Amino acid sequence: MEQQIDCSFGTEIILLAEQLAGHSDDPSALTVAYLTRAHQTAGAEIAGWMIEAGMQVRIDAVGNVIGRYAAADPEAPVLMTGSHFDTVRHGGRFDGRLGILAPIVVVRQLHQRGEQLPFHLDVVAFAEEEGLRFRSSFLASSALVGQFDFARLEQKDADGVTMREAMCAAGLPGTEEAIAACAVEPHRLLGYIEVHIEQGPVLLERGLPVGVVTSIAGNVRQRTAVRGLASHAGTTPMPMRRDALAAAAEMVLAVERRCGDPRYAAQALVGTVGMAGVPQGAANVVPGQCEFSLDVRAADDATRDAAVADLDAEFARIAARRGVELSLSQTMRVPCATCSPRLMDRLAACIDAAGVPVLRLASGAGHDAMVMARITDVCMLFVRCGNGGISHNPLETMTAGDADVAARVLLDFLQRTATECGR
Ligand code: GLV
Ligand code: MN
Ligand code: MN
Numbered sequence: 001m002e003q004q005i006d007c008s009f010g011t012e013i014i015l016l017a018e019q020l021a022g023h024s025d026d027p028s029a030l031t032v033a034y035l036t037r038a039h040q041t042a043g044a045e046i047a048g049w050m051i052e053a054g055m056q057v058r059i060d061a062v063g064n065v066i067g068r069y070a071a072a073d074p075e076a077p078v079l080m081t082g083s084h085f086d087t088v089r090h091g092g093r094f095d096g097r098l099g100i101l102a103p104i105v106v107v108r109q110l111h112q113r114g115e116q117l118p119f120h121l122d123v124v125a126f127a128e129e130e131g132l133r134f135r136s137s138f139l140a141s142s143a144l145v146g147q148f149d150f151a152r153l154e155q156k157d158a159d160g161v162t163m164r165e166a167m168c169a170a171g172l173p174g175t176e177e178a179i180a181a182c183a184v185e186p187h188r189l190l191g192y193i194e195v196h197i198e199q200g201p202v203l204l205e206r207g208l209p210v211g212v213v214t215s216i217a218g219n220v221r222q223r224t225a226v227r228g229l230a231s232h233a234g235t236t237p238m239p240m241r242r243d244a245l246a247a248a249a250e251m252v253l254a255v256e257r258r259c260g261d262p263r264y265a266a267q268a269l270v271g272t273v274g275m276a277g278v279p280q281g282a283a284n285v286v287p288g289q290c291e292f293s294l295d296v297r298a299a300d301d302a303t304r305d306a307a308v309a310d311l312d313a314e315f316a317r318i319a320a321r322r323g324v325e326l327s328l329s330q331t332m333r334v335p336c337a338t339c340s341p342r343l344m345d346r347l348a349a350c351i352d353a354a355g356v357p358v359l360r361l362a363s364g365a366g367h368d369a370m371v372m373a374r375i376t377d378v379c380m381l382f383v384r385c386g387n388g389g390i391s392h393n394p395l396e397t398m399t400a401g402d403a404d405v406a407a408r409v410l411l412d413f414l415q416r417t418a419t420e421c422g423r
Helices: 008-020 035-054 098-112 139-144 150-154 164-169 176-178 202-206 244-259 262-267 301-322 341-353 368-370 400-420
Strands: 056-059 065-071 078-084 119-126 189-197 211-217 218-227 270-272 289-300 325-334 360-363 378-383
Touching: 008 056, 008 098, 008 400, 035 056, 035 065, 078 098, 078 150, 078 400, 098 119, 098 189, 098 202, 098 400, 119 139, 139 368, 189 270, 189 341, 189 368, 189 400, 202 211, 202 244, 211 341, 211 368, 211 400, 218 244, 218 262, 218 301, 244 270, 244 289, 244 301, 244 360, 289 301, 301 325, 341 378, 341 400, 360 368, 360 378, 368 378, 378 400
Parallel strands: 078 119, 078 189, 189 378, 211 360
Antiparallel strands: 056 065, 065 119, 211 378, 218 289, 218 325, 270 289
């Protein structure tokens, strides 16, 4: 008789991910921005699942939903796991969410078996990682590590609502004191493990369901404003124009050229202009202003910083040649994070025990783990991404079989951590 493969963790994860994707700001595709109505109902649904699985749940002042599967000893140390539940615009249903749902199904099984751990397991559904609403990422994890930038509270979304107002409207205190109190005590932490969809093609190409992350690329984000001169599209001779958009277009191509230089491919240098706009633009007006974003990442900070410095210099040369003004402001700078060799080895042993060859790979995407790495040892389990590895797109997908392997590896990781803890 053919052996039946039990994918019950995986099937459950896929079902929960589908259900969670029912909360969206946009009915046509999954979009969950920080503290919108859909964000709040998604958080409430996650909280319900955590309670059902046997956890005690609290929501902190930035909206993180934190489920604790408590140890018998209240003074026990804490192992943290989790990921984010906000999304990019028209995102995928596994980005972030897998790292919340996998621990929930695993804890539910431990609870059903009456199996306690010798440490508190805190499952964190991080409220914000993507930066969609306020153009500032990692709000949730920065609060947990005690590094929330309070100036952000006055930052406005596209509708002019400040972050503080959004917090208050969502029933959160919106005060500096309450946010400062979100910080966890690093000395109580055993570490942080994050399960995440790979969001790239490496595991798919190697035919592997999971892999161990070695490091997470840091990124720099910048906002560039170009100011030229708005003038009549029909009467301004071509040589007399100070076209802000044409200047920006040259700058965008400079990004592609510098970051696409094959000499930096080994350092995984990438540069992206993901947003560009002409404020008050019109078809019959030479663009007087243009604003665009820049996101530069690499496997090491020095490679990335050198690229940003070269680009800033090149932007200045283009602006001078075209007679436009330039203003640059850095909106984010997150250093590269290295995963803990001790936790990576433990995770590799779990993967090996699951009968899967161990592949170690770097992450080009940013993750909550890179902020948690500022206060504790971190590791990450990557899970194969289907559809050619596409992510930040509704086509992002994963199989129940792969989600199942991930959950079983996570369970083994918890049990090995329990042994290390001297159960
Ligand atoms: C997060 O998804 C990032 O890498 O930008
Ligand atoms: Mn993402
Ligand atoms: Mn993510």
